[in-house]
Amino acid sequence: MKAYAYFPGCSLEKMALSYHQSALECARRLDLEFQELDDWNCCGTTAYFAIDQLLSYTLSARNLALAEKKKLDMVTPCAGCYKNAYFTNVTLKRDADLAEHINEALKEDDLHYAGTNQVYHLLEVFCNDVGVQEIKKRVTQSLNSLRVAPYYGCQIVRPRKDHEEVENPRYFEDLIAATGATPVEYQLKMRCCGGSLLITSRKAAFSMARNLLQNAMDNGAAVIATACPMCQVNLECYQQQINQEFGARFSVPILYFTQLLGLALGASPKELGFGSELVSASAVLAQIRNKETSTTQSPYIRHATS
Amino acid sequence: MSEKVGVYICHCGANIAGVVDVAALSHWAGELPDVAVARDYKFMCSSLGQELIEKDIQELGLTRVVVAACSPHLHEATFRNCCKRAGLNPYLFEMASIREQVSWVTANKTVALEKSKALISGAVHRVIHNQALEPIIVDINPNVLVVGGGITGIQAALEIADAGYHVYLVEREPSIGGHMAQFDKTFPTLDCSACILTPKMFSAGTHPNITLLTWSEVEKVDGYVGNFTVKVRQKARKVNTELCTGCGICEQKCPKKVIDTVFEAGMGLRKAVYTPFPQAVPKYPVMDVQNCTFFQKGTCKACEKFCPTGAIDFKQEDKVVSFDVGNIILATGWDLFDCRRIPQYGYGRLANVYNSLEFERLSNAAGPTGGKVILRDGVTVPQSVGIIHCVGSRDKNYNPYCSAICCMQSLKFAHLVKEKTGAQVYNFYIDIRTPLKAYDEFYQHILETDETRFVRGKVAEVTDAARLPGEEGKLIIQVEDTLIGKQRRIPVDMVILSAGLEPRHDAKEVAKLFGIGCSADQWFIERHPKLDPVATMTEGVFVAGVCQGPKDIPLSVTQGAAAAARVIGLVNRKQVSLEPVRASVNAEQCSGCRICNNQCPFNAISFLVDKGVSEINPALCQGCGTCVAACPAGAITGSHYTNAQILSQIEGILEVELGQREAVPA
Amino acid sequence: MATPKKLLIIDDDPDFVDGIKTILRKAQYEVDVAYNPKDGFKALETGQYDLLLLDIMMGRGAEGIMVARKMRKDTRLREIPVLIITGIREQIAFLFPGEQVHPRFVAVDELVEKPIEPTLLLEKVEALLKEAKVKKAKAT
């Protein structure tokens, strides 16, 4: 059983509790051991990173040091936490002066960052460490050609980490296909949903979210799968407001990919935190249950009345 | 026996003297043991500077000469000749590079002086152990190998053949002609590409001095300038060229159609037995065994049945031919940048996004649509077309260099699209670079007459995700129009990506095969970027055309001719002298351990079983010295790089340092 | 006074630097300036300075502290007195207005807040230089 240091991040404590629950449930069913970091703190978030990078690095470095203490690589389900932890790790490895400075601060909590562990996003662990083939083998409940739009968002793929494909990656699609669902091809899968502007510039955030929802709908998505709590909130909780703003009639469930993966691995909706959606996912669950009426056509295609 | 060394320190104008105190240096050098005279002079390489050295050799009886100046790669030959004129063996001369290694790279004058002293001291110590050597004179084989049958290689081959020497022209594809044969019109004159190329292809195919080896690749090159041995693999055509008349019946009768990804750039079909295009030279077809029904399924043989001369030969095998040449010209050309590497431009995913070669075929009257510019559906004439410049070029994510031809190509496309469809054309550019004769005039002409819209901005993405009214069913080009500072979404029917030029995918292996260098971008490295653009660091191997760096047809032809001129010059000399840097075995000391035997990549070392010692063939030895370092008995000597020379050079270099360090208290 | 004392300012704010540079030069000090921590540290390593005037908020955050801490670890730079002049209250002390800026986050010799009175600046500089001289005399 492979073990990881699991860093849920602030959002998963409450706002995205279902992500937390479903991530742990999937890990359990894939024989992965997720040991939650002891007394972790906020990663510094995207918004604050701009204002004081040294503090943001320090906040992430504390979490990295906690993971090092466990001698385990870190995995986090939150895309924002992932980006911050990953690039803090890269930066501190490259900049010995900065690492020393931050270690001086970490001493206050008896911690030390040495740069010995790796940082992964949950998707990477499932797609690379476990492997799509292995997941396919473990699927007990096919998702029945449910049309799922994989939404990569920003921070899992960008900034570029190495020479990986950043404009058209395929691993999320592969994972969705492994569950028996049909991955929806749509052009805006890598586009920003505007989540980080929700607080500072709502109008822009809504416009970006609308473009994204529209593009997924136009391509027949029945549900959008996300891997980031911020994207989930922006796309789901504000759907009503987006409808008002643009006179649209979106009503598309936005689920965490782990909720869909969990279903395919045989977990019950309750174990995966279903029930806290603001846009009901009951139609999705119904389609998975009902093998006979599987459709490839989205029941949700509705165009903006423009 | 004591030697009389002369030390000459060059100012190189201010290049050296501006940093190094040359007067102090020559004063110091004059005091060194064995140094009879030390002088400094403004330009040692000038005729006056050289006369100074010659005079000293003759009047002072110098037995060794050291010049401290620029890199030996620049002027070693100059000063060796100077010594020779004065009657001193040129190998009793040594050079210290105090420009490239000191004055140009050191800011601190004190340190620069110290470093110069160390290098000169090393050279003085070394030169005392130098031995008089005679250059090795070899005959030059007048035959020439030209690799690559594009316009550059054709030009080079014709020049040499016309001068009366024999040329082997090797081409990987079934026909010569290269990329130029695929083009429709050529910039800026709008000549039909085939019309100006075909006569040259024909001449090359029929010239009595040219042996054409198409569908062939060079496998091995041995030897050195004047005396290369080349092995070429002639892939089996499955067609007996002795019997074939090129009538084309086999191709007509062949039932198997294959997408032609080479000549037609994937836009058209060919047969399993084919000539890539009607004017192909040679006229003989080749059989594509991977796609031939007979080879795959065991039955068919339609070609054989209908061939009037019985030229089809299913049993024909690859043939390796071997021949000797004295010089080699590489004109291996380029590959097109793979536009799939930029997924956001949609190439390979969105049907009506074309790369530049695909458009050339589309627009070519002999191409798959008969020259009609239409969309992939085969009927629709586009009403709006976007041409994107710099695709894969000038971009650190792909190729940082400018591909040099794309601006001209894109302007040409704009004109052709307008002429053939009347569509609204948009050109998306970062900079328009039209520097040569009549190029900018063409740009001006397009601006004046064709109503092409020029949008300055590198396209961010091409998408079919409609967002605004009027975008449905179109390709939307999203770009910042940088001249107005606004993001624009421009819907078009067709997108042409003006893809950049890349080195051949196997350029590195080819460079290795011929013993030349590749730049970081993998273009072949010329001997000097300005003053020796077609020679390489390897004597007898020349480069021409795009394999050396992006360039257009006129420049490629110029280089092909230039390389030919260089080769003809060498061949006319009949002989060439080689550096006498060779290894030799002292049989008395050789223990016969055979450790050296497998050190030599040129198979110059053989073991004489009867004598129990190893021996080195000086004709094959290239002088690297690896065996010298490997010999446990010290029985091998590398001339001009002997242990004595190098060990004394080390001593000399460090003598200065020790003195200096003792002088400075710790 | 034989040779003038050599001071280095590391501060990214050209307006402020212009001000104190003029004041210090008028008082016969020799003054060099570096506008980012990297150039600043390079200057410290290559030149021989008698005193450093250091800003806090530079580059990615409170990098002045990094410079001070790194100096204190360097045997050759350890003895150089440091005067921190910070506008941190203006810059990020929206945190808890009215309270004191933490004076001892790293071993520095003195910290004053921007804007600084010319006389106070000269007093502090002089005092630090004097102190350093006494210390040096004791050490040898």
Add this chain to the structure above:
Amino acid sequence: MDTRPTFYQEITNMMYATHGDPISTCIQCGTCSGTCPVVEFMDHTPRDLIGMIRADLKDEVLASNTYWYCASCFHCNVRCPAHIDIADLMYTLKRYSIWKNQYPEGLIGPTFAETFVKMILSGGRSYEPVLAPAYIFNYGLQGFLNEALTATGLLLKGRIPVLPPRIKRLDNFRRMVGHIIPASNLVGEAK
């Protein structure tokens, strides 16, 4: 060493540790602005802003809303043919304007940043309701009502915590932060 830095140099000085190539290598191709998903809300495109910085148009740059609208999606970063870390440039401009107290009125970025730091320091984790009052009034009544509706929805679904979260070793944590942001009140008595 003695010439006064221009605005452009001030910015490059602040970006001295950037992982990207310097903004002097920008070829003004507009890939960033063509890519940017928020560009329609910006008064200057990102490319334009780089041009303005290089022209030392300090007042115009600081008055621009461009860098406050940047969503940190890094799409421009991965496409930039000159390998400029454009998101980092936007961050730098945010810092510059906050440090110099020169951000335009009405933008809530700085207020948000301030609220965020205070929140982190009080509990070590982030807590959505604390953020809300900081910006909510900027949206007017309609916005307020909408926000309240969303918040109520989330509350009903149990997705908003009632009490702010706190890490266990908060004192250590605050002292740690005190090493990075030098403000005494964060850490109580310094050692």
Add this chain to the structure above:
Amino acid sequence: MSDNNQFEPVIVGFTCNWCSYRAADAAGMARIKYSPNVRLIRLMCSGRIDPQFVLKALSEGADGVLITGCHPGDCHYVEQNYKTLRRYALLKRTLRQMGLEDNRVRLVWASAAEGRILAEEIDKFVSDVRALGPLNWIKMATTTYVDPAPASA
């Protein structure tokens, strides 16, 4: 010597004639300033480097030795730099056995186009050797070297 009397190591560098010496030329042509501590000796190929050259240099007062050549696969003599690579590993072992820091010898590949890289590597090596401090080698008994007479043709 710099003002603050820091230790300036002396380093002997060996280059091949084809790649790394030309890299040094390229660094010069590009006017790239780098540490002046390295003195280069040109050989035809890095394969010519006899371990005794390195030991000689260290025993005569060098604090470090830099070995440079073409990149693996780019050797002008096909594959001789692989032999250099093997000898380099052996050489390091010998140095350790002699009680010397084996990082006083470094191997760097530089193509003719990589002047900047060579300069950077030289800077790095110089600062690393500077950190090691001076090499205090009790001068070995001077080895006499006699060249074998060239084989008669």
